[in-house]
Amino acid sequence: MNAPVEAPNPYGRLPLEGEGPVDPQRQREVVARLRTLLPEHCVLFREEDTRPYECDGLTLYRQLPLAVVLPESEAQVVAIVKLCREMGVPIVPRGAGTGLSGGALPHAAGVLLSTAKLNRIVRLDAAARMAVVEPGARNLAITDAAAPFGLYYAPDPSSQIACTIAGNVAENSGGVHCLKYGLTFHNILAVRGVTGEGDLVEFGSAAPDVPGLDLLALVIGSEGMLCVVTEVTVKLVPKPQLARCIMASFGDVSTAGEAVAAIIAAGIIPAGLEMMDQPATRMVEPFVKAGYDLDAAAILLVESDGTPAEVDEEIARMTEVLNRAGAKKIAVSNSETERLRFWKGRKNAFPAAGRVSPAYYCMDGTIPRKRLGEMLRAIQQMEGKYGLRCPNVFHAGDGNLHPLILFNDNDVEEVKRAEDFGVEILELSVALGGTITGEHGVGVEKISQMCSQFSDAERAMFHAVKRAFDPAGILNPAKAIPTLHRCAEYGRMKVSGGRLPFADLERF
């Protein structure tokens, strides 16, 4: 593979493999071969055509690919992988480009494979409660197709209107209902994909299990590094008759955090359990008019679903627990419109951040719930330290935080501060016994912090897992799992910067 490009970047980042200019000679060679496999309109290589693919939802990183391919059939995907394998060309798969960790960041010497033209729902079997879909099918399109049968696809990431199923598979996406209904992992029956060897392989099955090792478990969340997904079989679940949502206000975030624990301790698994702090509610309210209590230091959204009688019973129990846990105010949705309005603010938190700030940087650490208060206090301190605002929304039920660092992306120094702020949150997530990413993936964004979360031997085993699926290392290379060399560099930066990277650097 290509040697790391040592070009300096203004942010003080460690260089990434695959950064740099596209080699025009190599581009001509590869494009000529790709055109023998695909119609002309499915191979893009002029800069004006490839520019739109230079980044995904993580706009802090941009890179032009050698070429973009838009296959129209599974057979074409197989042919592309075989060709790239033969020519030693990296492949970066891309769905809707909504990913937040740079997993679909192009490689200067590689082909970006877009699933945009593979977006059909192939088969929906209502009796068997499953749908077979192409990789580029949108998350919400599956639920829409299932709705006439009283079924839906449970995982609902905030980007569900746009994000694709293969992207969800790549990141093991969650959403606001996964405490009760599970992650992408729990809702996928099978994935068909092309390995780095060019083999078309079915992982999982419509049956409850397959013989041998559970390779599907490895494929889900593998960030496009083990296979290029060509077809996904999803589980559909019956839509509950009714859902109602409680909005509870709290005077401080720690009490809200304790209320979350109290609900779980009462033996209740809510359908949704989300927290927003005051900066977050004040950020979204002007745009969505959700009716949030703007005086509260934090609000909890707690949802119950089931039969009407079941929901009544559960709402009563939840209300009692929340009151006992110190809720200052409680509102319960009395109609579907009102319930959706409660959720609208939460689901639009990211776009709202984009409206109040030129740019925002969304973090994704997950920590044990009991450490929530500690984390929030630390983030407050970091706001002062880095001079940046950071509203917090999080999946309180499963400890997955999404701090939104607001910054100006036209100011190099401010970008650097935002990145350092993010790194400190990630490092703290690991230190509190959690993980650097709950559902957005490592991508390029958190690749250095993988050095903190895993030992050399563990990372070596991850590389070994990749080799088992992709011996030539052509599938989304240099993402997610850092090399030993990179970790050594990162270690040196950490040491020279104090306890945390850049902690002691002067900031003007």
Added chain:
Amino acid sequence: MLEALREQVRAATAAGAPLSIRAGGSKDFFGNAGEGERLDPRGCAGIVAHEPTELVITARCGTRLAELEAVLDAAGQMLPFEPPHFGAEATVGGCIAAGLAGPRRASAGGVRDYVLGVKLLTGRGDLLSFGGTVMKNVAGYDVARLAAGSLGVLGVITEVSLKVLPKPVTETTLRLELDEAAALARMNAWAGKPLPISATAWRDGALHARLSGARAAVADAISRIGGDEVDARAFWRGLREQSDEFFAGDLPLWRLALPTTAPPVALPGPHLIEWGGGQRWLRSGAPAEEIRARAAALGGHATRFRGGERRDVFAPLPPPIAAIHRRLKAEFDPAGIFNRGRMFGG
């Protein structure tokens, strides 16, 4: 204790001598015949942490499964996948390695769905930690979940963290008289409705459906499903632990994992359906090829679960999948010492 295990593994790898990982031995019958010196991990035992409000329990591999379940029970919680013990000596490590789930599988998920993290002692003698104790974690490949059902072929699972859930407030069972095809149709129809069904089983013209959940939901479901309410706790235990009379006798026991909507298996021999149609048990001395061909035609696979020959117990793998298995095995266990042949020959 861990150091002793590690020494045994390193020595075995150096000598290329196979190790047979065996704790309580409750699942000795399962899989192909193993070979090699015994590695007994039961010295590594004990609950490491259980925080009911975090919905997580962490235990060392040699902890008895019954002990872990008692701890959860005292806190009003449970392992949602209802693992079979198959003996009082069953351990947590064996439960994860075997990857077997009980009656609640169709509604709650299997072992894989609740594994959050594992510590794995590899063939090189490295103790590696994958996953963790949090509900959501996409840092690195999900090796922790790969360990569920791995039959010890990747290494010794020394510790595991599992997601747990509160026990249902109430539970009851309904019994309906239906023939096999009608029962399959009924189970699939139920699964498409928001009903609190936590287990189903059909045998000899009787369909049992267990309801678990909030009082209101269970009461509502009773009126919608019909049939007779019965006390079936012993019945479900009999299925979970295979102590039911169906499982007695010497005739080989086949397990067919099929799509729930697959029609009746229609092979001779007594049969029993679980998991909404997804798991079908068959007592049959018919040739393996015949049973495997039928399972494959129905979209699933067949395992010789108990009895009969202890080789080629599992359905063979398609070549590209087999190649990935070989490469993974070579990375986790370079000398091929762990549970040699237990999953697949060679």
